[in-house]
Amino acid sequence: RIQFWKGFNFQDLKPVIPFLKKLGVDAIYSSPILKSTQGSNHGYDVTDFQQVNGELGGEVGLFDTSNVVHSEGMKWIQDTVPNHMAVNNENTYLRDVFKFGKKSFYWNLFDFMNTPEFRNRIDLFILGDPYEEVLNSGKISVVNPKNPSIKVYDQEFPMSESGLSMVKSISGGSITNESIKRINSDPAMIHSILKRQNYRLKYWKSGIEGTNYRRFFSVNSLIAIRSENTKYHVITMQKLLTLFQKGIVDGFRLDHIDGLYSPENFLIRFARGTGNAPVWVEKILTGSEKLRKSWKTLGTTGYDFLYYCTYYFVDNSKRRELRDFYTRFSGVRNSPGKMIHENKKAYIRNSFSHEVDFLSHIFYDFLHEKIYGQDITYNKTREFIEELIPSFNIYRTYLTTGSRNPEDIRIMHDTINLAGKRSGLKEVQKCMIRMLDSAFIDGKALYCFQKLQQFIPATIAKSTEDRTFFQYNMIIALNEVGCLPEKFSVSRKSFHSYMKYRAVHWPMAMSTLSTHDTKLGEDTRARIASISHTVHLWTEYVEKWHKMNLNHKVMDGNRELPTKNHEYYLYQILLAQNPDMWIENTRLKERIHGQMIKAIREDGTMTDWNFPDEMYEDRLSRFIDGIMGSAEFRSSFREFYVKAQFTGMLISISQNIIKLTAPGIPDIYQGSEGLNLNFTDPDNRGNVxxxxxxxxxxxxxxxxxxxxxxxxxxxxxxxxxxxxxxxxxxxxxxxxx
Structure with a gap:
């Protein structure tokens, strides 16, 4: 897997190709290459589906490098983004929508949530301060008399036809520099012009609880697109299909397949367009969930493999001992399962309230068309939806036209009943069941459930991967994408059963241990997993280190700062590098600081991304510097480190041998041919x-x-x-x- 960005472009790959060929690599597995936000270091914030990213070398650079790859007998597998785009003034299609609103050809490309508050205006959460402050400070203005636009800070946004008419009227029919200067001197006049735009400029903090468009998870800067609309399929996929037809790329990875309205139908259309090109899907399989055999894909990108290959090497016999110690030491008493459910409800309340509004409106509107739904209120519908979404224990179901899968119906049926039990809203529960029973003969009912399905992955991913994984730190090697922290290990029988199933049904699925999204590089993870094999020793050392490092903490009443849970997480992260290198390696210190700040903000108990607690973060940083600078601690930590380093190596080598010999296609993330001691992104996306x-x-x-x-x-x-x-x-x- 190669991560392209302007600091490592197509030309930069060319001299590396002979090395990869000699290593034994058969294919380049490329990160997204279509035009994205300037300076993007990942490419998932696409701004134009019909252009190859110029920062990477453009189409000419791609052709040149791809030809070198193919001349060495290698293939090119291309990552693509069918679910979302960037929200900014660089987005080719959004700019058209900004200007023409509902008249724009691209209006229905985007998945707007049509609630009463929407009023056909897109919320842009780009203001660094409250709207009134920014307006009065002159940071929003009208510019360019020949082609008037709205300037916000250093970005320019197209002006709507209605807004342009108003500017012309104010200017007496002829827009001049003088008339624009007069407009910009009056904030009230600018506000009147802004009210006539097809977008609303808003303070970024007002978007914390949601937007009026479907997003990638809770990222306001990524707007979801309606890939189910066939007239846009050509626009969004044509460039990639052309590259395939020309032999520039040989297969595809489809990002976040669970965000699509109907993944199966999308895969059918994609297969028709490419003539059944090799396709892998990024799909998280939870618990006993299986990839749909009806999907036109060679398999997943391998997070299920990572789960089994990680948990197999954890010593289950020490689970209770480690759990009891962690609970006692950290003070964390909730189980991971309970944490996940509580975090789902918190995210729905704090980050997805607009999505809940939208779903509540469409379900309520449907029920009020039916005799049996006349006594159901909007508030009760919303209350039920708030309980229904967190009650799902898989990433999503796939109810869709022409696909009456009994398992999907059973899961939806059981989850509605569970939500009814938890909420006590029995009448809404009964109506929802009747609605579900009619879904395959009533398109409006099916639409409601299909939209519900699209929102489930966001709540599960955010509550699990971006919250619980940083709150429950018993052994963070288990807190990985596609993994289940409420489990501790998998048995030999389960491991071999999975491999046999894979060999029969998905022999071409990817096998991975590290990706651009994993929380830890595979060798860092293996060292931390080794803790399960030396639990008694680990717990003794943690107690010893805690006493040793108390002088680097601050007491807030009876509470230690940083918390013992964050301290415990830090000791695991430090296993990534030999303590003999801590002093001289300033880059390592920066990486440790960066990872810890990310971890505690994702945790959200002491600080978070939206409202950082600078005092707490400063105390944590001082603690890190203090213990890493302590000769006594480094000496003691080294004693445990050498054991974890060796056992971790045995685990990593074993995992890599399995990856390279088990059923499936090995995916080697850039740099993982050697030691991969990375942390969470952006740490794992740097140059190799x-x-x-x-x-x-x-x-x-x-x-x-x-x-x-x-x-x-x-x-x-x-x-x-x-x-x-x-x-x-x-x-x-x-x-x-």
Missing amino acids: DYKHSENLLEKVIKMHDQGNYEGICNGWKDGTLKIFINYILLNFRRNNP
Whole structure:
């Protein structure tokens, strides 16, 4: 997997291709390459589906590099984003909507939530201060008399036809620099012009509880698109399909498939357009959930593999001992399952209230058309929806036209009944069941449930991956994308059962241990997983370190700052690097600080992204500096580190051997051919030192040719052994397809 951005573009990949070929890689697995927000370091904030990103080298650069890849006998697998786009003035299609509103051809491309408050105006949460302050400060103005637009800070937005008419009227029919100057001197006049735009400029904090468009999760800067609308399918997918037809790309990854209105129908259309190109889907499978065999895909991108391969190497016999210690030490008493449910409800209340409004309106409007729904109020409907969404325990169901899957119906039926039990709203529950029973003969009922399905993944992902995973820290190796923190390990029987199922049904699915979205790099995760094999030792050291480091804390009454839960998380993160390097490696310190700030903001108990507690964050930073600078702590930590480093290596090497030999297609995230000691993004999206990897591979090949396997094994600390395993098994796979 290669992460392209302006700091590593198509041309930068070319000199790396011979190394990847020699390593045994068969395909480049590329991050999104279509035009995205300027300076984007990931490419998922697309601004134009019909252009290759110029910052990466444009179409010419892509063709050139792809030709080199193919000349080496390798393929190109392309990540694509069918669910959302960027919300900014760079978005080609949104600019048209900003100007023409509902008259725009692209109006229905975007998934607006048509509630009574919508009024056909898009909320843009781009103001750094309250609207009135920004307006009165002169930071919103009318500019350019020849083609008037609205300037907000350094961004310019198109003016609507109605707004333009008003500017002309104020200017006496002819817009001049003088008339614009007069307009900009009067905030009330600018406000009147803004009221006539097809968008509303709003203070960013007012968007915390939601927007009037469906988003990617709760990210206001990413607006969802309606991929189910066939007239836009050509616009959003045509460039990629053309690249496939020209042989520039050979297959696709489809990002966030669960965000689509009907994933199965989208995959059918996509297969028709490409002639059944190889396609993998980013799909989280929870618990016993299975990927739909009817989907036109080779399988998932491998988070299910990561789950089994991680949990298999955790020692289940020490679960109770570690859990009891963690509970006692951290003071965290809720189970992960309870945390997830409570976090779902909190997110629905605080971040998804607009989505709940929209769903409540469409369900209420439907029920009020029916005789059986006449006594149901809007407030009761909303209260029920608030309980229904967090009651789902899988990422989503797939009720859709022509697909009456009994399992989907059962899950929806059971979840409605569970929500009824939890809320006590029995009458609403009965109406919802009747509505569900009619869904396949009543298109309006089915539409309501299909829109509901689209919102479920956001609440589960945010409450689990972006909240509970940073609150419940018993062993954070388990807190990974696609994983279940309420479980502790998987048995040998379960592991082999999964692999057999994969071999029969999804032999071409991806197998991954690290991605651009994983919370930890695979070798960091393996070291932390090793804690389960030395629980007694770990708990002794944690108690010892806590007493040793108390002088670096601040007492707030009876409470220690930073909290013991955050302290416990920090000790695990520090296993990523030898304490002998803590002082001299300033970059490592920056990374530790960055990861800890991200972790405690995601946790949300002491600080968060929207309302950071600078005092608490400063105390945490001082604590980190204090303990990393303590010779006594470094010496003590080293004693445990050397054990975790070795056991972690055994786990990592074992996992990589399985990845390279088990059913599936191995996905090697950039840099993971050697040690991957990264943290959560953006830490895991930086450039890779490929020169170091090349030198390591050359050394390994030379040692292999000399039969110096003892030397290779002795190089386990610097990644020599790991890159050797990758080199031998990747080339074995290539030579024995």
